[in-house]
Amino acid sequence: MTRSGRLAKAALIGAVALTCALPITPAQAAGPSVGTVRLSSEKRQEIRYTWAGASGFRYTGASGGTSTWVGYPDFVPPAHPGPDDLATGTDVVTTVSGSTVTQKHQSTGVTATLAIPSGQTYRSAAGWSVLTRDPSGALHVLRAAPDGSTADLPVSGLPTGAEPTGYVLGGSVRRLAVVYKLDGKTSVGLVDLEDGAFRTYVTGVTEEDPQVVFNDRWLVADWKSIRIDAEPGTQPTAHTRLGAQLEAVVGDQLLIGNPDFVQAGTQPSLTARSLVTGADTTLLSSSFGGIGPTLDGGALATAGPSSLDWNVHRITPTQDGGAATEKVAQVPATAVGVEGLAVAGGELFLYGATPDAAGSYRFSSFQLDATGRPTGQQTPRGPALSGATCLTGDAACPQLEALGDGRVSSLWTSAEGQESVLDVGLDTTTVRNAPTGGDAHGRIPGGTGRYVLYNGGSGTQKVIDFPSGTTNGQTALSRARTAAAVWGQVLWTPGTAQGSVVGTRLNTGQTVATIATGAACTPTDIQAVNTWLYWSCGSTAGVYDRATNRRITVPADLGPARLADGFLVRENRTTHELLLTDFHTGTATTRTLVKLPSADQNTGGSNGRWAVDRFGGHIAYLNGTYGEVSIVPSGVPASTLAQMETQADAVPGGPTKANPWQPVWQLNKPATWTLTLSNSSGTVVRTVTGSTKGAAVRPTWDGYGDDGRRVTGTYTWKLTAEPRDNEGPALTATGTTTVN
Secondary structure, eight states, rough: OOOOOOOOGGGGGEEOOOOOOOOSSOOESSSSSEEEEEOBOOOOOOEEEEOOOOSSSEEEEEEEEEEEEEEOOOOOOOOOOTTTGGGGGGGEEEETTTTTEEEETTTTEEEEEEEEETTTTEEEEEETEEEEEEEOEEEEEEEEOOTSSSSEEEOOOTTTTTTEEEEOOOOOSSSSEEEEEEEEEEEEEEEEETTEEEEEEEEEEEESSOOEEEEESSETTEEEEEEOOOOTTTOEOOOOOOEEEEEETTTTEEEEOOOOOOOOOOOOOOEEEETTTTTEEEESEEEEEEEEEOOTTTTEEEEEEEEEEOOOEEEEEEEOOOOOEEEEEOOOOOOOOOOOEETTTTTTEESOSSSSTTBEEEEEEEEEEEESSSOOOOEOOSOBBOOOOOOOOOOSSSSEEEOSSOEEEEEEEEETEEEEEEEEEEEEESOEEEEEEOOOOEEEEEEETTEEEEEEETTTEEEEEOOSSOOOOOOEEEEEOOOOEETTTTTEEEOOOOEEEEEETTTTTOOOEEEEEESSOOSSSSETTEEEEEOOOOSSSEEEEETEEEEEEEOOSSSOOOOOOEEEEEEEETTTTTEEEOOOOOOEEEEEEEEEOOOOOOOSSSSSSEEEOOTOOEEEEEEEEEEEEEEEEEEOOOOOEEEEEEEEEOOOTOOOOSSOOOOOOEEEEEEEHHHEEEEETEEEEEEEEEBTTTEEEOOOOBOOOOSOOOEEEEEEEEEEEEEEESSOOOEEEEEEEEEE
């Protein structure tokens, strides 16, 4: 953590993230995208205020860069601003060039020019007043006179022999603090800029560069406070030091922030200490970095739970001497590169170096509505992870597969070169792991819900089962590697007859269907979505519609393709066009969806730059701007809502609050749902509602009724799911579960 500076030193620390552009041609969509998201670092960036006044403020990143202006919409400019009214100086911008000082009133444009007298040197400025020092060491207050000349007001009251060592601005346009040394001791006082009178308030300061904050009511220096209007000879009150910085005084509140040390698991906060009662309260939680006073008696401070909700707050005094806060600007988060993308069930997953810790990666997600538009901010979907190990020249790294149930799987390689299939997404802390038995150089060609298909470099193919998200993965099936696809509970593989494809139920091993695709070969690629079965032999490809027994010829001239619900997506690696083939009517028609950036990016997805939602129909792609992903709908109607797989076994011993019943119904597209539990007489005892996670229903029941009482016996459950896209009828399913 960095300590914040002061407005007087133009060093209120902070940062705003800037979006950088890659030196490539951006994507060009044939039709407009419905939304764009940007992957952002979770690290909250400190900012630096370059100017702050009554009408607003400007800030940049801590290291500089583009300046951002934030104006206060309710500010009313004064009717007659000028040097004859010091109060209007809270909105003055001062620039110094040689011996000329130019002042401009920000909100009205009124200007004034001062000439620094020969021999004097500029020291500081507050509003319409400029503080200088002459060769003898005396201080002067300069101000523009009505006739255009410069009025020179000598400062009186500074002790003879005092050597000023610092000039500090605070929460006042009328006063300016001076730190000085005399006889080896450091003291702090205030110059009244209206009449030039100086008064010492705190003597015997222990630090040569003490922390000094003040407003028109209080001065606090070296953790000692005193009223500005205190009688001469009044001794300041000493305060307990908190190991933090004195940031400002607002009303009767001393603002203390940017602690030197923060315990693990806690967040720094901005504390308000009453200079009247001594009581401490938290003014802003999760606050650090750019904090400091403004000339109108207030302050600015950054605060927020994460970079995705990181804001500048304006702090103003209340009539009773308290301090009020108002959120006035959101600081954009820093963009980071997208290392992988996947989309399923209306959830866009992005993988990148987003966590606070350097070198760490995380899966984050954006929710999409039924049209593909982003509806919320970036959300962490797993813990911080080490970087993925990629095969040389692999454009799809890391290997990702969004499973349509709120989870995403990827490959991870140990230091010994052995791969594991990872599963994350249901919480932000857990990684489910399934070792591949020492295999390496593998691929994840597909997966849905609980099952992930793994093709090992050894030639072995495994189906990994992650049942409900509560256990590590287990190998459900191991076989020789062939073309294969998983959809729901069914594994599709080549049959013994030429061109045939066989569907096998994974939980029983029974054959559910043998499809004669019409292919004149053994398929080298098989994909399955709903009733659609895609096959490819390299030079020829087709889709078989199991609902109508139709065979549809689709293009096979551009390499790997990705099957979705009623359409196919391919990329022409020569022209960089992303092509969509719509076959849902039984006839294949192809159109250009988007022209991708002209340079390849070694980042994830189906082929490195794009991904398709098999559970909803949207396509996401890297658009050529650093950290950005655009979403475009397919325009192809989705299939009717259907149930792919159910895990609704009763909890042994019955559900409890500690061990609830957590069934999972995997659907083929997002839905809203209602689950009712009824007793033997048909009376509903509990109703649970929600929306799918991805396209999976994941309710929880602890065995208690809606009235809060424990129930026992066998209960009938009924699930009713309404498609989120409002296309097609609702789905219902029933069964029983037992509470002991």
